[in-house]
Amino acid sequence: MPAAKRLTLYYAADTPFPHRVRLALEEAGAKYDLILIELSNKPDWYAKKVYPLAKVPVLVYGGPALHEDEAPSPEAATITESSVILEFLADLFPDLLPADPVLRAKARFFIKTVDEKFSKAFFKFVLFGGSMDEMLDAVVEMQALLPDTGFAVGAWSIADTAFAPFLVRLESLLRNNFCTFADGVAEKTLTELRAPTFARIWRYLEENVARESMAKTWDETDALAEINRRVVSIQSAAQNNQ
Ligand SMILES: N[C@@H](CCC(=O)N[C@@H](CS)C(=O)NCC(=O)O)C(=O)O
Numbered sequence: 001m002p003a004a005k006r007l008t009l010y011y012a013a014d015t016p017f018p019h020r021v022r023l024a025l026e027e028a029g030a031k032y033d034l035i036l037i038e039l040s041n042k043p044d045w046y047a048k049k050v051y052p053l054a055k056v057p058v059l060v061y062g063g064p065a066l067h068e069d070e071a072p073s074p075e076a077a078t079i080t081e082s083s084v085i086l087e088f089l090a091d092l093f094p095d096l097l098p099a100d101p102v103l104r105a106k107a108r109f110f111i112k113t114v115d116e117k118f119s120k121a122f123f124k125f126v127l128f129g130g131s132m133d134e135m136l137d138a139v140v141e142m143q144a145l146l147p148d149t150g151f152a153v154g155a156w157s158i159a160d161t162a163f164a165p166f167l168v169r170l171e172s173l174l175r176n177n178f179c180t181f182a183d184g185v186a187e188k189t190l191t192e193l194r195a196p197t198f199a200r201i202w203r204y205l206e207e208n209v210a211r212e213s214m215a216k217t218w219d220e221t222d223a224l225a226e227i228n229r230r231v232v233s234i235q236s237a238a239q240n241n242q
Contacts (some may be wrong), residue, residue: 027211030092106152110163142163
């Protein structure tokens with residue numbers, strides 16, 4: 001379904017936050033322009049002309065087509081914060097959230113839990129040597145919010161776009177024994193996650209991965225290479241500051 005105005009997404013493949021927005025745009029069948037921002041080598045114009053915090057995602061609504069080093073035009077709206085953008089997209093494309101107010105509240109609670117709990121445990125675990133138990137506790141908490149079958153609130157919704165990009169990266173980083181994990185941690189965590197206790201969330205992951213929107217937006221090789229570049233640039237910045 002076309003939006004009333006042009007949609008432009010500033011995007012990076014490595015991180016779950018912009019992936020959320022791109023999945024929602026794909027699920028909505030929206031037409032959108034994509035501007036890639038390499039986080040490990042961020043261009044100066046991005047903070048100066050688009051978003052002073054220089055984070056992704058940013059969604060620009062309206063205005064003419066943008067070249068990558070150009071500021072959005074004054075008549076366009078520049079929307080930041082992935083969960084705010086998801087709500088905005090659900091206003092533009094109502095099929096992204098159920099009509100029932102109770103299910104809408106549940107979807108928002110699910111997104112809030114991802115933002116306030118799961119994402120923090122995820123970044124701590126995959127980037128900063130956080131404990132496996134804390135990571136698994138966060139998975140248990142998300143799993144407990146899922147209904148017996150289907151997606152986060154039954155039919156697929158923005159609650160799933162908020163969570164699936166984290167889950168798909170967690171599984172991929174573990175399976176590929178990503179360089180940030182201490183010896184044996186990835187294998188042990190993956191073994192725990194494959195136990196029957198986690199059967200529900202595993203099925204949920206598979207059902208998200210099977211969606212066309214995920215197939216169009218998740219390129220594991222590309223994402224892992226980007227994550228790797230970013231980790232290297234974070235580590236070398238930390239060394240230079242010593
Ligand atoms: N709360 C923000 C988080 C966005 C965010 O932190 N993005 C990170 C990537 S994970 C970023 O762009 N960081 C800039 C950088 O690493 O230079 C959201 O939900 O959109």
